[in-house]
Amino acid sequence: MDADGNLIGLAFDGNWEAMSGDVIFEPNVQRCINVDIRYVLFMVDKFGGAGYLLDEMNLVR
Numbered sequence: 001m002d003a004d005g006n007l008i009g010l011a012f013d014g015n016w017e018a019m020s021g022d023v024i025f026e027p028n029v030q031r032c033i034n035v036d037i038r039y040v041l042f043m044v045d046k047f048g049g050a051g052y053l054l055d056e057m058n059l060v061r
Helices: 016-020 037-047 051-056
Strands: 009-014 032-036
Touching: 009 037, 032 037, 037 051
Parallel strands: none
Antiparallel strands: 009 032
């Protein structure tokens, strides 16, 4: 999320050590895979064939 509360990406995978990130951050072992929201929207439209979902969203630039 950015400072205005807009979704700018998704964290979709991480390792087991990342589960404790809410308690203490360990930069040597915690990992998370993220993707930019523009790629997610592209995949929904082109690969998933669900462009109609994008029409229903309030997209900001």
